[in-house]
Amino acid sequence: MRPLTSGLEWFGELGLFFSRLVKTAMKPPYEWRELIRQCDAIGTRSLPLVALAGAATGVVISLETRASLVRFGAKSFLPAIIVFSLFKESGPVITGLVMSGRAGAGIGAELGSMRVTEQIDAMEASAVDPYRYLVATRVLACILMLPLLTVIADFCGVFTGWIANTLAEPISLRLFLEAGLKQVAYSDYIPPVFKTSVFGFIIGLIACFQGMRTNGGTEGVGRATTSSVVLSSLFLILADVVLVRLMMLFWPNR
């Protein structure tokens, strides 16, 4: 019974947190400078990590599918399969999970330690709303940056997919892309990319929420960081299931 009530309590508090965030973030003044700083911290600095994760995924997909397609004598589908699986699912989800580790932990730990060292109190005491200055900027930066990072991951994956493919059986990049992209419509590409905005929202909101409600000193900061990553990854995967189903409704497969 207790875990159930505390779980419901958590959702209630998250709801209140979100409504307070929306209320304060809607009104000017907007914190443009801090938003840009956060976009840099969350977006630009995650670029190498996300690119590498995308690249690794491309190689793995290429190696794995090649073996099975050769067995069925359908290896001409290989470029299309690599592109499809990266664009539609692997790219967005890998980016989301990598970012829930990097940005989720970063935000959770930063806000958590600001909370326990009274820096957030200090901010409130000098009449600055931390929801506007700290939370809104981070959540928005996550929403904006995730799709961009996903695009990078997608294309890195396609590129390394081609490399892995061409090492086994030489094919020019142009031919590979042509074969891969011929079948791809915008509706295969655009919705999954923007799906990651929802992932970004989940990561930003949960990490900020866990960070802001930190208590209990250094240990509390550790708990806030762990729970930011665990909960944001969990809700990200759950949201993915719902979003994939929704996208099938709005953009049905031809």
Place this chain on the structure above:
Amino acid sequence: MQTQKKSDAKESPIQVKDLRKSFGAQRVLDGVTLTVQRGETLAVMGRSGTGKSVLLKLIIGLQTPDGGSICVTGEEMVGAGIDKKNEIRKKMGFLFQQAALYDSMTVLENVQFPLNRHTKISDEERQKRARELLAGVGMEKDLEKLPSQISGGMQKRVGLARALALEPEILLFDEPTAGLDPITAAEIGKLIVDLQKKHSITSVVVTHDVRGARAFAERVALLHEGKLVAEGTFAELHESKDPFVHQFLQNQETG
């Protein structure tokens, strides 16, 4: 009635009435009534865990009381909306126990932070003003360092400069001399007295340090088990027959 209240506010910028606050089953403040006169320094003393710091955080609205009223410069803090609270907060400065400097910003940026958000002057003027404030607390060097790179005493000075940035009418100090060596503590104490004389600010100082409080406070409020047990000048407190007051002053003097 309204004008009466206004003139009261002129004389006593902080009026706390029947303030109550509990954390779970623990009653931290149990009906505290307190008035601070304009330009005076009131020391709030008592044993650890008697809700002294909580009192300060309630006054600036970082926590919400369970009951009672807090009037700051004639305006009610309890139940006020965020915008209203922020208006009142701009008239107050708060020095935190551990200084609570923003650790991602340099010393100079820390002091500039409130100026950036609440003043309409140019960036150069803000920087000039921040430098003046820091010079006023004896920080001429190390302005580009991060808080983690300077000593605890220096952090307190920077915290004080930041608290003074918006030229507040009221200053709240949470243990300004705790955790500092006696010499630095005395320096910070002297700084508080000097600033008071220069700006005639109304201050509330939460402290354990009886000797320090004698130097900078005109009056003392003594809290015990969530209640105000004594209020007055040190001379008046020494006259008190209350055994706790007696014991508190005695122990602190000798220990």
